Amino acid sequence: MRYLAGRAGALLAVVAVIGLLPRLTRTDPALTILHARYADRPPTPEVLDAIRAETGLDGGPLRVLGAWAAGLLRGDLGDSWVSGQPVGPDVTSAFGVSLTLMGVSLTVAALLALALAGGTLRRGARRRLVTTRAGAGAAVLAALPEFLLAAVLATVLAVQLGWFPALGWGGPEQIVLPALAMGVPAGALLGRLLDDALPAAFAEPWARAATAHGLPARRIAGQALRRVLPALLPQLGLVVVGLTGGAVAVETLYAVPGLGGTALAAALAQDLPVLQACVLFLLLLGVAAGLAARLGSRALLGPARTDGALPPLVAPALPTRHAVTVAAVVLAAVFAAVVLTGLARDPLHADAAARLASPSAAHPLGTDSLGRDVLARLAHGAARTVLAAVAVSAVTLVLGLVAGAVRAGALIETANALPAVLAGLLVAGVAGPGPWGAAGAVAAVAWAPLAAHTAALCAQERAAPHVAVARALGAGRWHRLRRHILPGVVPPVVRHAVLRIPAVALALASLGFLGLGTAAPAPEWGRMLSENMAYAERAPWAVLAPAAALAALGALAVLTSAAVRGRGRG
Structure with missing residues (x-):
């Protein structure tokens, strides 16, 4: 209660x-x-x-x-400030569209997760499991924001190859690209989590006993899935919450008449009754998904939930792969070299004679629709994005340490369930779009994982023997906090905050892509994507260059995190 x-x-x-x-x-x-x-x-x-x-x-x-x-x-959502018409019918219709898109996206995510974990599942059921199989590729896909994948899919599959419609909603062919853009990152995340959990399930005594009794591999695999699903269902709830935020960008890019696109249009026009209704529906959808995941986990556990018969999963130790560290260093070096090369160029200089020029010696990454050098804008945008991400991460670190120390559990979970895009819509509705609003929106939700980490470490440190000894010797509360608890809490949380800087940068880029961040003509990666999408057929480099930079940033975050964890195990 x-x-x-x-x-x-x-x-x-x-x-x-x-x-x-x-x-x-x-x-x-x-x-x-x-x-x-x-x-x-x-x-x-x-x-x-x-x-x-x-x-x-x-x-x-x-x-x-x-x-x-x-x-x-009373079921009255008010009247639009712009049109004067009741909000309810339009928002309800948009909600139905968003539910359909999210349902198909979840189906894509589930199929991809099973495909990624399929090798581990088969090998484990036959007692031939050595290590997980999903690898860094799944982790990189999971780190890609939906708006980035949506832009790449639209550029390549719709504009360049013409396999699918680039815009609209109605026919089955028009749901493929939006569902892939939302479902692939979610499925990669779920597949990676499932793949990481399965070795621990197959290492338990029941799996060895089942193999010894000659049970079919299919039944053993099914029991392994049942064993790991209770721990993964809460993550599925968070995936649905992430889809509510990703739907804003995807629906806007593909002109899907769902809640996301409706909310963005309302935020930019400051039509607050429409924005209120859209954000409320998206928020309740995320809460309902989280509650359904919790109830599903309890149902799967059954009596083991209360009698303590089900021990926690303990994954077997895996060998550290130094190739991950090498890949992270190489990618960081290439990234830095590109940025340093472009910083010497003027990102605002427009050459009308070189509009949409293809890559050449004068413009290594080509030019955009105004004749501006893409490499220059990419490099200066990197500097702007990284500095903003570092500043936001510093703020979230302080907020996370304070909130975790005072154990604000309910507030932490609520903030963790709000996508940065929803916070950005609320800020834009109040203060209008801008860089400060985007930074504030990301900071308003990005502190929650750090706070949860801080709360867990504080509980661990308070139960440590040295703290009990200090209390018995008469040390006061603040002395124990300053000399015995914080030294064990702050360093790992600071490392966690540093590892989250690329994620913060991607969140800022997503708001820039939606027009809620840095205003033109300042270079910003998300805005570069949105500005050049209309010219994807004539100048795909103008879209693919910032997309590649954002993908590299996500890959760098994943590889760096894996390298740090590998060194910690070693």
């Missing part, structure tokens, strides 16, 4: 923030409505007061929140 009460309280706090968006915005909502619906009226105080009274925005925050909540209970 305490668990449910804490999580429900945190969820209600987030819902309250959504309901208060009209009072949190820096612009006068009455002016937004006037410009959208009554452009012929002058913005006099009397006209603005009449609009506030008509829309219920003339009261205080509690009145606005109460009116919004009362409308929800």
Whole structure:
């Protein structure tokens, strides 16, 4: 009951923030409505007061929140500030489209996960398992953001090869690319987790006994899947939460009339009633997925959940592969060389005579639609992105240490269940798009994994013998915290924060791709993708160059993390 009460309280706090968006915005909502619906009226105080009274925005925050909540209970989501039409029908229709897309994406993810873990499953069932099989390729795919894969698929399979439609929704062929863009990273993540968990299941005594009794390999494989699924179902809930954020970029790129594209359009137009409804639906979808995963895990465990008959999975030790470290160093060196080469060029110089020029000695990566050097913009965008990611990571480190130390469990889980894109939409709805808003949106959710790590380490350190001895010797609470607990907590959390810098950079790039980050003409990788998508057929290099840079960043994060873990095992 305490668990449910804490999580429900945190969820209600987030819902309250959504309901208060009209009072949190820096612009006068009455002016937004006037410009959208009554452009012929002058913005006099009397006209603005009449609009506030008509829309219920003339009261205080509690009145606005109460009116919004009362409308929800009646099934009334309000009226659009732009069109003046009821929000409910359009958002409900968009919700159905998003559910369909997410369902197909989850099917793609499940099939890919089984394919990636299939080798381990077959070998383990026949007692020939040596190591996992998914490898670094699955980890790199899992690290790719949906907007990046969507852009590459659209450029290659739709524009260049013409195999699928690039835009639209309706026919079965139009769902293939969006479902692949959302399902492949999710499936790679689930496949990697499944592949990592299976060796521990096959190493348990029941698997050896089943083999000794001559059970068919298919039955042993099925029991191994049942053994590892309870631990993976919570991750499946997080995957669905990630899909809610990824749907915003994918639906926008492919012109899919779902909740994601509707929410982005509403955030850019500051049509807050539509944005409120979309974000609320996406949030509740993520919460429902997490709850369903928890219930599914409890159902699979059965009586073993309470009688302690099921020990935790302990993976067998695997040999450290020094090739991972070498690959990380080589990739980092190539990445740095490209950046240093491009920093000497002007990223804002536009040569009208060289618009969409192909790669050459003068422009090694070609030019974009305005004749600007792609290499220069790529390099300067890297510097901007890395500096922003380092700054955001420093803020999230402090927030994570504080929140983890005070054990804010409900708040940590709620923030961890919010994709950065949803936070970016909320910030854009309040303050408008911009680099500071994008950084704040990423920081608002990126601290949660660090806080969870801090809380786990603090609990471990508080139970350590040296802390008990210090307490028995009369050491005060702050002395124990400063001299005995924090020295064991801060270094690993700092290393964790450093490893998450590329993930923060990718999150900032995703907001830039959606137009919620750095404004033009400043170079930024996500914006470079969105600016050049319209010219993917004539100048694919303008799209593939930032896409390759983002993919390299994700691969570098995965390889560096694997190298650090390998050194830790050694």
